[in-house]
Amino acid sequence: MPQILPDFSNSVKLKYVKLGYxxxxxxxxxxxxxxxxxxxxxxxxxxxxxxxxxxxKSLHFDLVQILCSSFLIIFIATVYFMSKPRHVYLVDYxxxxxxxxxxxxxxxxxxxxxxxxxxxxxSVEFQMRILERSGLGEETCLPPAIHYxxxxxxxxxxxxxxxxxxxxxxxxxxxxxxxxxxxIDILIVNCSLFSPTPSLSAMLINQYKLRSNxxxxxxxxxxxxxxxxxxxxxxxxxxxxxxxxxxxxxTEIITPNYYQGNERAMLLPNCLFxxxxxxxxxxxxxRNRSRAKYRLVHVVRTHKGADDKAYRCVFEEEDxxxxxxxxxxxxxxxxxxxxxxxxxxxxxxxVLPASEQLLFLMTxxxxxxxxxxxxxxxxxxxxxxxxxxxxAGGRAVIDELQKNLQLxxxxxxxxxxxxxxxxxxxxxxxxxxxxxxxxxGRMKKGDRVWQIAFGSGFKCNSAVWKCNKTxxxxxxxxxxxxxxxxxxxxxxxxxx
Amino acid sequence: xxxxxxxxNVHSVLTQVSSRPSAxxxxxxxxxxxxxxxxxxxxxxxxxxxxxxxxxxxxxxxVTLSEVLSSYPPVTGRLxxxxxxxxxxxxxxxxxxxxxxxxxxxxxxxxxxxxxxEERDLTVWEDMPEVPNTWSPFRIQLNDFEGGGxxxxxxxxxxxxxxxxxxxxxxxxxxxxHGQAIxxxxxxxxxxxxxxxxxxxxxxxxxxxxxxxxxxxxxxxxSTATFKFSDSVVKQCLxxxxxxxxxxxxFDLLAALFWIRVVHLKGPKHDDHTHSLSLCVDFRRLLQExxxxxxxxxxxxxxxxxLNEEEMDCSMLGRVAELVHCHVSGLKEEEFWATLHxxxxxxxxxxxxxxPFAMYGPEFTCVSMEHMIIGDQPVMYSMNFDSAxxxxxxxxxxxxxxxxxxxxxxxxxxxxxxxxMVTLPEExxxxxxxxxxxLHLKPTMLLRSI
Numbered sequence: 035m036p037q038i039l040p041d042f043s044n045s046v047k048l049k050y051v052k053l054g055y056x057x058x059x060x061x062x063x064x065x066x067x068x069x070x071x072x073x074x075x076x077x078x079x080x081x082x083x084x085x086x087x088x089x090x091k092s093l094h095f096d097l098v099q100i101l102c103s104s105f106l107i108i109f110i111a112t113v114y115f116m117s118k119p120r121h122v123y124l125v126d127y128x129x130x131x132x133x134x135x136x137x138x139x140x141x142x143x144x145x146x147x148x149x150x151x152x153x154x155x156x157s158v159e160f161q162m163r164i165l166e167r168s169g170l171g172e173e174t175c176l177p178p179a180i181h182y183x184x185x186x187x188x189x190x191x192x193x194x195x196x197x198x199x200x201x202x203x204x205x206x207x208x209x210x211x212x213x214x215x216x217x218i219d220i221l222i223v224n225c226s227l228f229s230p231t232p233s234l235s236a237m238l239i240n241q242y243k244l245r246s247n248x249x250x251x252x253x254x255x256x257x258x259x260x261x262x263x264x265x266x267x268x269x270x271x272x273x274x275x276x277x278x279x280x281x282x283x284x285t286e287i288i289t290p291n292y293y294q295g296n297e298r299a300m301l302l303p304n305c306l307f308x309x310x311x312x313x314x315x316x317x318x319x320x321r322n323r324s325r326a327k328y329r330l331v332h333v334v335r336t337h338k339g340a341d342d343k344a345y346r347c348v349f350e351e352e353d354x355x356x357x358x359x360x361x362x363x364x365x366x367x368x369x370x371x372x373x374x375x376x377x378x379x380x381x382x383x384x385v386l387p388a389s390e391q392l393l394f395l396m397t398x399x400x401x402x403x404x405x406x407x408x409x410x411x412x413x414x415x416x417x418x419x420x421x422x423x424x425x426a427g428g429r430a431v432i433d434e435l436q437k438n439l440q441l442x443x444x445x446x447x448x449x450x451x452x453x454x455x456x457x458x459x460x461x462x463x464x465x466x467x468x469x470x471x472x473x474x475g476r477m478k479k480g481d482r483v484w485q486i487a488f489g490s491g492f493k494c495n496s497a498v499w500k501c502n503k504t505x506x507x508x509x510x511x512x513x514x515x516x517x518x519x520x521x522x523x524x525x526x527x528x529x530x
Numbered sequence: 531x532x533x534x535x536x537x538x539n540v541h542s543v544l545t546q547v548s549s550r551p552s553a554x555x556x557x558x559x560x561x562x563x564x565x566x567x568x569x570x571x572x573x574x575x576x577x578x579x580x581x582x583x584x585x586x587x588x589x590x591x592x593v594t595l596s597e598v599l600s601s602y603p604p605v606t607g608r609l610x611x612x613x614x615x616x617x618x619x620x621x622x623x624x625x626x627x628x629x630x631x632x633x634x635x636x637x638x639x640x641x642x643x644x645x646x647x648e649e650r651d652l653t654v655w656e657d658m659p660e661v662p663n664t665w666s667p668f669r670i671q672l673n674d675f676e677g678g679g680x681x682x683x684x685x686x687x688x689x690x691x692x693x694x695x696x697x698x699x700x701x702x703x704x705x706x707x708h709g710q711a712i713x714x715x716x717x718x719x720x721x722x723x724x725x726x727x728x729x730x731x732x733x734x735x736x737x738x739x740x741x742x743x744x745x746x747x748x749x750x751x752x753s754t755a756t757f758k759f760s761d762s763v764v765k766q767c768l769x770x771x772x773x774x775x776x777x778x779x780x781f782d783l784l785a786a787l788f789w790i791r792v793v794h795l796k797g798p799k800h801d802d803h804t805h806s807l808s809l810c811v812d813f814r815r816l817l818q819e820x821x822x823x824x825x826x827x828x829x830x831x832x833x834x835x836x837l838n839e840e841e842m843d844c845s846m847l848g849r850v851a852e853l854v855h856c857h858v859s860g861l862k863e864e865e866f867w868a869t870l871h872x873x874x875x876x877x878x879x880x881x882x883x884x885x886p887f888a889m890y891g892p893e894f895t896c897v898s899m900e901h902m903i904i905g906d907q908p909v910m911y912s913m914n915f916d917s918a919x920x921x922x923x924x925x926x927x928x929x930x931x932x933x934x935x936x937x938x939x940x941x942x943x944x945x946x947x948x949x950x951m952v953t954l955p956e957e958x959x960x961x962x963x964x965x966x967x968x969l970h971l972k973p974t975m976l977l978r979s980i
Contacts, residue, residue, distance in 0.1 A: 134549035135592045141608070141624035142545055145664045172551040172623065178587040182544040191587075198588065 056417070059389035120276070120318045122269045123326035124499065125213075127314040128206035129465050130199050130285075131512035132175035136309060139172045140165060140530055143305075150184050150294070157296040164305045166527045169429035169450065173516070174308040174457035179289045192228055192289040193237075199285050199311040200234065201241060207313040210510065213279065215242040220271050220280035221250040222264045224461055226490075227350075228287035229254035238283065249275075257348065257489025258425055260284065261461030262497050265316070266333040272318040279319065285311030286460035293359035300359030306428055310459025310466065328483070328499040332384050336377040336494045344369050348490035367434055373494035374438060377486070378415070381496050385418040385482075415439055419498075420481040422446065423467040425488055426453035435486070451520045456512070461487070466512065470520070473513045477505040537644070538651040538673060540631040545666070546592065547625035548599035548606050558604045559618040560689055561720045562873040563828045567688035568617070568886035571928030573653040574684050574696050577637060581680035582707070582915035583672060586630070594707045599626065602699060602716050604690065604826065609662040614881035617689060619667075627666035629654060630674070637679030641922060645978050646754025646953070649924060653683030679921075688828070693925050694812055694902065695826045697910055704913035714824035721821050721829070723867045736872040738808075738834040745892045749931050754953045755963055756924065757973035759784065761945040767971065768946070774848025778855050780946045781938050785809070785896045786850035788936050788952065791965050792894055795958050796933070803839045808832055808895040809858060815901060817863045823904075831866050832889055833857070858898070891932025899925075899939045908940030922976065924951060934958070 058065065078086065147161050177198075179191035200223070208215065221244065223235040233252035238244070251267065253260050261284040268280040288307055293300045317326070338344035347363040383391060390413040397411035415422075422445045424435050432453065436446045448467040452459075456466050464485045471477050481501040488494050508514070582591055599606050603621040612618045631652075633640060654669040667690055671683040684696050702712045764780050771778060789807050813829045814821040821829055835857045837850070876884040890897075902909045910923045925937050934954040941947035950973075952962060962968065963978060 133588070133593055134596045135546065137547050137549065137596075139547055139551060139623040139625070141622035142547055145608075145624050146545065148664045178544075181546075182542055186542070194587070 056387070056389040059392055060387045062388065120273055121323070122272050122330040123317050123322050123502065124328040124330065125315040125317050125322050125326045126207065126211045127312055127327075127465055127468070128203050128210055129462065129469050129512045130203040130206075130309075130311040132199075132309045136175035136178060136181070137173055138176045138181075138308075140528070144530060146183060151296055154296040157298060157301060160298050161301055161305055162530055164302060166530050167429065168305055169432075169453045169524050170306070170308075170457050171454040171522070171524075173455055175310075176292075177287075177289045177309050180292050185292050185294065187289050187292055187294075189230070189290070192287055193230065195289045195309070196225070196228060196230075196234055196237065196285070196287050197241075199287070199309065200238060200283055200313075203283065203285070203311045203313040204238065204242065204281075206510065207281070207315060211315050213281075213315060215244055217279055218242075218244055218248060218281050219275060219278035220268060221248055221283075222253065222268055222280065223251070223283045223285075224253040224256065224260035224264045225285050225287055226255055226257050226260055226460065227291045228289075234283075257491060257493065258286075258427060258458075258460045258463075259487035259489030259491075259493045259495040261312075261464055262333060262485065262487050262495040263335065263493075264461075265314070265330070265497055266335060266495075268316050269330055269333060272316065275318075277319050278317070280316045282314045282316065283311065284314070284461040284465070286462070291360070293357065295353045295355055295357035295359060297353040297357075297359060297361070299361045299363070300353060302362050303360050306458040308457030308459055310456050310462045312462035312465035314465065323502075326502050327505060329502055330497065331482070331500050332381065332496070332498040334377055334381045334384070334496045336373055336380065338369065338373050338376065338492045338494075341369075341492075344373070344492040347492055367430055369492050370431060370488050370494070371434060371438065373488065373492050374435065374486070377494040377496055378413075378439075381498070382413055385484075385498060386413050386415070387417055390414055390417060412438070412440065415484070416441065416445070418482065419484040420478075421448070421471050421476070421483045423464045423471075423483060423485040424449040425486060426450075426456075426458055426463040426467065427488055428458060429453065431488065447521050450524060451522070454522060454524055455516065455520070461489075469511050470513055470517075472505045473507050473511060473517045474520075475507055477501050479504045536648065536651045537635065538631050538633050538648075540629050540671070542630045544628050544630075545625040546595060546599070546628045546670070548603075548623055549593070549596040550600045552600070552603040552606075552621045552623050556603065556621045557610070557612065557618045558607065558621055558718065559612060560616070561827060562870055562883060563830075564689045564691075565617060565883040566873050566886055567692075567828050567889055569888050569929055570688035570890060571655070572686060572688050572691075572693050572696055573650070573655070573926040573928065574693060574700070575649065575652050575924040575926075576682045576684075576700065576913065576920045577641070577922040577924075578680050578682070578915060578920055579637060579918060580678050580916065581672075581674060583680065586672075591707055595703055598699075598703045598706045601702070601712075602826065604718065605668050605686075605699065608665070609658070609667060609689075616881070616883050619690070620663075624664075624666070626668040626670060627654070629669065629671040631671060633673050633675050633681075635675065636677040637675045637681070637921065640675060640679075640681075641976050646756070646951075646959075649754070649977050650926065652681045653685040653926070655685070655928060658687060688927070691826050692812070692828045692830050693897075693899070693927075694814070694823070694829070697902065697923075698824055699826075701909065701913045704915055707915060714822065716826050717822045717824045718826055720827055721817060721819070721825075723870065724818065736868050738832065739869065739872055742889070742892070743887055750955045752931075752934070752953050753956045753959045753978075754926070754951055755959050755978040756976040757950045757952070757968065758941055758976060759948050759950065759971055759973050760941075761943055761947040763971050763973075764946040764948060771846075771848035771851055774846065775852035775855055777859075778851045779900060780948050781898050781900045782851045782855040782858065783847070784938050784948055784950055785854050785898075785936070786847055787967065787971075788950065789854075789894065789896070790847065790850055791962065791967055792934060792952075792954065792958070795961050795965070798839070804836045805839065806837075806893040807835045807854070808891070808893045809835060809854070810890070810895060810897040811858060811861060812898070812901045813863070813866045816861065817866065823901075831861065831869060832895075833861060833865060834893070888929065888931060890927055890930035890935055894933040895930065895935045897927075897935070897937045899937065903940050906944055908942075908944060910940050911942045911944075923949075924977070926951075926953075 147158050151157050177195040179186045221235050235250040235252040264282045268282050293304050347366050347369050350360045352358050394411050394413050401408045426449050432449045448470045452466045483499045485497045604619045606623050606625050607619040607621040608624050610620045652673050653671050659665050668686045673681040698714045705712050793805050810830055810832050813831050911919050937951045939949045941949045
């Protein structure tokens with residue numbers, strides 16, 4: 035959507051005007067402070083040292099007054115420091131890299147599709163068209179059970195996949211951070227579509243022999259944005275429990291949810307969802323402050339479930355043959371756009387610089403009072419953030435957000451490349467994207483990152499992180515063997 | 531296949547992919563010789579006492595297999611027709627089909643009690659469909675025996691390669707599993723003829739091929755028997771015929787022996803008074819510019835050795851072995867190029883190769899695997915898993931009709947020991963197993979029902 039200013043927004047003169055305006059408004063306090071200080075200085079110099087001394091002597095202080103004012107100051111300071119929310123630090127995180135035997139090249143996917151859906155050539159054609167335009171690459175992975183003809187999604191296979199993904203990510207996290215399992219105070223696992231008894235968090239507690247007074251939570255059914263919901267929950271818990279470590283495990287288990295019917299709306303997730311998982315360590319301990327990678331600044335959650343259309347747009351149900359699958363409605367993108375607008379309306383005032391907020395406010399007043407036909411002003415979020423991690427839900431989602439937020443290709447590169455290399459790994463995709471940015475050496479101290487995720491319900495959740503220290507590239511991450519090949523050009527349609 | 535239900539129970543099918551995507555969309559054309567072999571299929575079975583595949587789904591050995599498959603893009607590709615209508619392999623990484631089967635008895639019991647036909651169940655015998663774009667030409671079948679043994683069966687169409695290629699592919703896999711360098715890395719450039727003219731008309735091979743083209747054989751039910759001859763016995767035999775044939779190789783000896791006995795078994799021929807033996811020899815190292823062993827494709831030649839009836843009747847083993855020896859050592863690369871040239875001439879309009887005909891048969895055919903013994907070690911028994919050699923290796927050729935087929939292969943025991951697999955019409959195989967001249971050499975009989 036274009037700005038309200040006239041067409042010559044590309045001209046150089048206007049660019050300088052914009053820059054000047056931004057500088058003025060963002061630093062207004064400093065700019066006002068300077069003349070005041072100059073005035074005081076001139077006054078002081080004018081008065082001379084004797085005058086100042088006399089002024090000081092004329093103020094009569096007695097003991098009671100001094101004591102009261104100092105107590106007041108101490109009291110206010112104490113209340114301030116006690117009520118300040120604890121800072122939550124992200125010490126480190128680890129993403130799961132699937133083994134090469136789980137790789138699914140396009141040819142293999144289409145071949146399996148043809149062999150399994152041999153009575154439904156139209157469904158096969160549909161899957162081929164989706165795959166061609168999906169933005170996925172040839173190295174995305176599906177769990178072993180799906181490589182069988184026909185797939186063998188037993189509960190044992192699902193548990194096997196869960197163990198493989200979650201334990202590998204946890205092992206990697208424990209090794210990277212040097213954390214001892216006994217030091218984990220809070221454990222949150224989110225996996226939307228697989229919820230066995232005992233829960234996945236119990237599985238972790240059993241495997242790593244975690245403490246008996248651990249606070250564990252297992253979030254299921256909350257869709258692809260559950261990762262940020264878990265982070266929000268961890269943050270709230272870390273406000274209540276001082277000096278604690280929280281581990282958040284985000285994953286999606288594909289094995290039990292591979293749709294085996296031929297309803298088109300339900301075949302779409304098969305083409306996009308892939309194996310992946312991430313484990314994140316959050317802490318509010320002081321000693322982690324210096325070695326933490328990020329500090330959590332804001333989490334904003336928006337739920338559009340009150341609207342029926344939004345509620346039904348990602349719906350798990352049985353098809354005509356009784357096979358269970360997730361049906362995606364056609365107005366998914368429109369609903370996602372609405373949810374995003376809601377979310378940025380809330381997050382805007384928290385993160386945008388004063389210049390953008392002022393412009394937004396003036397446009398809002400103008401639309402309400404003067405002329406409703408004025409186009410709404412879309413704030414320039416590129417001034418608030420250096421990096422964007424948009425959930426790699428699909429090519430359409432990334433395209434839509436890039437258009438709506440007016441982001442450049444480099445801003446959405448992490449999302450597109452994650453979609454290409456790992457596919458849609460649901461709640462953990464944000465962490466693969468962060469890892470990409472770090473491995474490219476672009477994450478510097480003070481950089482602000484915006485993670486946006488969409489999920490069934492319909493939800494749009496955001497998290498804002500501030501980088502605590504410049505991050506060096508490493509070799510123990512899922513991008514290490516292929517980062518040099520990226521970014522790749524992803525064609526609109528891959529010929530299959 | 532007998533009336534009884536097979537003891538091999540296939541329970542799952544999956545696809546194994548390579549670890550790295552192949553460089554975009556290459557199409558690997560198949561050569562004239564590859565096309566000519568299209569009527570047949572090849573199957574190799576490796577028996578191990580202890581299966582190297584543990585949990586299977588997440589076993590690291592599968593990662594090794596994926597890595598090895600990355601070096602063989604034509605193996606994971608799919609057949610497609612090129613512009614001229616000839617077969618080519620589209621290297622699209624679709625992967626190889628892996629089947630898993632369970633056998634209800636132990637490995638030893640199997641080797642004792644199963645017969646040659648039942649052994650066929652250990653690999654996949656599938657005809658190529660009309661449209662093979664979702665059909666995997668390479669199939670691996672893992673057969674788990676009771677007590678931990680395994681038989682790994684590889685099969686593919688003869689168009690993709692010969693027995694040597696398949697065996698060396700498996701060897702590369704076993705070497706990669708142990709982190710060793712691959713001894714015979716894959717090589718995909720087909721041999722190019724040198725700039726010399728070849729006379730097609732007078733060549734022995736081409737006239738033989740012409741004859742093959744014409745013949746039609748009725749299909750008869752065949753059965754297979756396996757004979758293992760020990761090193762000492764072969765050595766003794768060679769010394770016995772030393773005066774007639776001083777440079778005989780074990781192949782010459784065994785080919786001659788079996789030919790004589792089979793001719794004897796079949797009885798006198800009525801229409802024709804010559805006895806012919808078709809010899810199949812690998813040409814990789816016989817070319818002037820030798821092809822590396824790792825050449826992945828067909829590099830074999832069929833030639834005919836004929837004896838008339840009288841000569842056969844009164845010949846001694848030594849004399850026939852001498853003839854075989856002279857024939858084999860007299861094979862020149864001109865034969866090979868002449869065959870290829872003849873195949874070229876058979877092309878139809880637009881450059882499409884002629885449809886394939888039976889290359890193995892209709893005469894009694896003998897395949898030599900002497901080239902698989904390098905130094906003193908049989909390459910076929912050198913693919914170790916966890917320091918265990920294969921207990922036995924079997925090879926089968928599909929659609930090899932005609933009078934019969936014998937494969938003379940190296941044995942687990944190094945040196946001059948050989949394993950001979952004979953495929954003949956059912957009654958003849960039974961009679962051969964009781965033939966005194968053969969039993970005199972004290973062979974160990976495997977895989978034939980008693």
